[in-house]
Amino acid sequence: MIVDCHGHYTTAPQALWDWRKRQVAEKGGPSKEPVITDDEIRESLEGAQLRLQKERDTDVTFFSPRAGSMEHHVGDAAISADWARVQNDLIHRVCTLYPKNFAPVCMLPQSPGVSPANCVAELERCVNERGFIGCNLNPDPSGGWWTEPPLIDRWWYPLYEKMAELDVPAMVHVSASANPAFHFTGAHYINADTTAFMQLIQGDLFKDFPTLKLVIPHGGGAVPYHWGRYRGLAQDMKRPPLKDHLLKNVYFDTCVYHQPGIDLLLEVIPVDNILFASEMVGAVRGLDPETGQHYDDTRRYIEASGLSATDKQRVFEGNARKVYSRWSPRQ
Amino acid sequence: MIVDCHGHYTTAPQALWDWRKRQVAEKGGPSKEPVITDDEIRESLEGAQLRLQKERDTDVTFFSPRAGSMEHHVGDAAISADWARVQNDLIHRVCTLYPKNFAPVCMLPQSPGVSPANCVAELERCVNERGFIGCNLNPDPSGGWWTEPPLIDRWWYPLYEKMAELDVPAMVHVSASANPAFHFTGAHYINADTTAFMQLIQGDLFKDFPTLKLVIPHGGGAVPYHWGRYRGLAQDMKRPPLKDHLLKNVYFDTCVYHQPGIDLLLEVIPVDNILFASEMVGAVRGLDPETGQHYDDTRRYIEASGLSATDKQRVFEGNARKVYSRWSPRQ
Numbered sequence: 001m002i003v004d005c006h007g008h009y010t011t012a013p014q015a016l017w018d019w020r021k022r023q024v025a026e027k028g029g030p031s032k033e034p035v036i037t038d039d040e041i042r043e044s045l046e047g048a049q050l051r052l053q054k055e056r057d058t059d060v061t062f063f064s065p066r067a068g069s070m071e072h073h074v075g076d077a078a079i080s081a082d083w084a085r086v087q088n089d090l091i092h093r094v095c096t097l098y099p100k101n102f103a104p105v106c107m108l109p110q111s112p113g114v115s116p117a118n119c120v121a122e123l124e125r126c127v128n129e130r131g132f133i134g135c136n137l138n139p140d141p142s143g144g145w146w147t148e149p150p151l152i153d154r155w156w157y158p159l160y161e162k163m164a165e166l167d168v169p170a171m172v173h174v175s176a177s178a179n180p181a182f183h184f185t186g187a188h189y190i191n192a193d194t195t196a197f198m199q200l201i202q203g204d205l206f207k208d209f210p211t212l213k214l215v216i217p218h219g220g221g222a223v224p225y226h227w228g229r230y231r232g233l234a235q236d237m238k239r240p241p242l243k244d245h246l247l248k249n250v251y252f253d254t255c256v257y258h259q260p261g262i263d264l265l266l267e268v269i270p271v272d273n274i275l276f277a278s279e280m281v282g283a284v285r286g287l288d289p290e291t292g293q294h295y296d297d298t299r300r301y302i303e304a305s306g307l308s309a310t311d312k313q314r315v316f317e318g319n320a321r322k323v324y325s326r327w328s329p330r331q
Numbered sequence: 332m333i334v335d336c337h338g339h340y341t342t343a344p345q346a347l348w349d350w351r352k353r354q355v356a357e358k359g360g361p362s363k364e365p366v367i368t369d370d371e372i373r374e375s376l377e378g379a380q381l382r383l384q385k386e387r388d389t390d391v392t393f394f395s396p397r398a399g400s401m402e403h404h405v406g407d408a409a410i411s412a413d414w415a416r417v418q419n420d421l422i423h424r425v426c427t428l429y430p431k432n433f434a435p436v437c438m439l440p441q442s443p444g445v446s447p448a449n450c451v452a453e454l455e456r457c458v459n460e461r462g463f464i465g466c467n468l469n470p471d472p473s474g475g476w477w478t479e480p481p482l483i484d485r486w487w488y489p490l491y492e493k494m495a496e497l498d499v500p501a502m503v504h505v506s507a508s509a510n511p512a513f514h515f516t517g518a519h520y521i522n523a524d525t526t527a528f529m530q531l532i533q534g535d536l537f538k539d540f541p542t543l544k545l546v547i548p549h550g551g552g553a554v555p556y557h558w559g560r561y562r563g564l565a566q567d568m569k570r571p572p573l574k575d576h577l578l579k580n581v582y583f584d585t586c587v588y589h590q591p592g593i594d595l596l597l598e599v600i601p602v603d604n605i606l607f608a609s610e611m612v613g614a615v616r617g618l619d620p621e622t623g624q625h626y627d628d629t630r631r632y633i634e635a636s637g638l639s640a641t642d643k644q645r646v647f648e649g650n651a652r653k654v655y656s657r658w659s660p661r662q
Binding site: 139140144145146148149150179180181182183185186187190191194195198199201202218221222225226228229230231233235236256257258260261263264267268283284285286288295296 | 470471477479480512516517521525526532533550553555559561563564567587588591592594595599614616619627
């Protein structure tokens, strides 16, 4: 079985984006949820994520709202709360229509400067009432201005406490960039992955939360490529070796869009810390002229990597079952 | 001959840092330059950079002020102008004392929100009067708040014009991080490299400056690891292939502190775009317990990479001669 732990509803029906536009313009938005039929949902997926699952022979995608659309920096906490509810409910409908193909991961109603304790109710609602198996945690709800304390700060603890209690992991994933310095998928996403990992090196978060699980997407940003740098920095800073300090709690996905990158990831990061993912339909949609295949068809790179069958099973399925412990395959 | 294109005077005598402390405290600083004897300079280098050059059998280091000490975010443009002059003059003394071992690269007197045109006079002074062969360009003089326009913006053009006229390259290198989200050597440096490259993808800078040369340090940040992502993003954005769009003007150094990282760099980036560097004595000073060698002894990784003798010569020397065209070996 092949589990893709990183997919977003990038192809959601236009009515969702129209609702959002009105919500932002009216600084509060429509009192009713966007009107979207089941057929519109089916149509938005059949030609895209579901087709690609079939073509690439993958089984299930852990599915959350479009990352760039979380836009925690837009509006205030009340706006974020409504928007998160609307988006998460739509994800829930997708997963109810296609329970074999998608498992739900929620966005959180973060807002710059507002305590993450404010996200606890929506996380509980999603997990306890709607069967969500994980959440996306934005380390920079300001959208590229990085005004929030680092992830090791007690600021974040109320949310971690609830995640630990519910036993749900978070993927550390930023949203759109409001800062012209940072292209969103080309700089902000990758920088955030790198930044989050370095923040974790600096603290002792997992002493306080030994069961907390964080997934760093996009192959861990720059971290595996600079694994020697991070091992060396940790050592100079008198931190424990990274495998003891972080790798019982931190995982990387495989959203790295060429063979040499995947080969490096598999070489330097222990196989137990790697979860298969493609983020399709996502940041990079074209065909690689060097291979004739989609850049984001990451399954091909894993298959070609020379990983043993046992290790492949871990990356494709076993590790996802371990990290997203609330998930099990549906019929 | 082995040319290390990336070294900073991290071991400068205490009198320099004391001078800076006073300058910042007094918001203007001492009217006289810091008093540092030639012997103090010798002492600061003999046990550090010069010893390591000998041990690692490298010949010359392109040497600039300590990156973290540029601190363009501290004080105003006048403070930055004095500090740049003091630091660059000290680099000049180092290179005069050890002309075989060091070649001078200057810092610029940048200040947040102040036009880069303001850096032209110091660049001219350094290059024309003191024989400097390159400069360090900080894409984020705010120190981690990223308030400046992207590098493709016309904001930067007056500086590029002077660089092109003088035929000096810039290493795109940030300074200290004043933002608690970003550890300076573990997040801010690497993020800046990634960000700068993505900014360059977004524009057409080298149409306007066909001879401009930029070096992205730290192995290009996350870029080579995500080379498929960057090729794919450029393609989706209808930009030319990266080799045509950027690789006639953009170079990466080899400050990647483990063998798999260097192997990936050499596999995906054309050899003509890679310049040997170690950034010693720099961000990572320890011994790698896995190899028993210094993490930053990057020469070993290149030697072990399987690169042909011709290609090694390019990485170790030829490309540096091409990019830093004002440099030639001294006796």
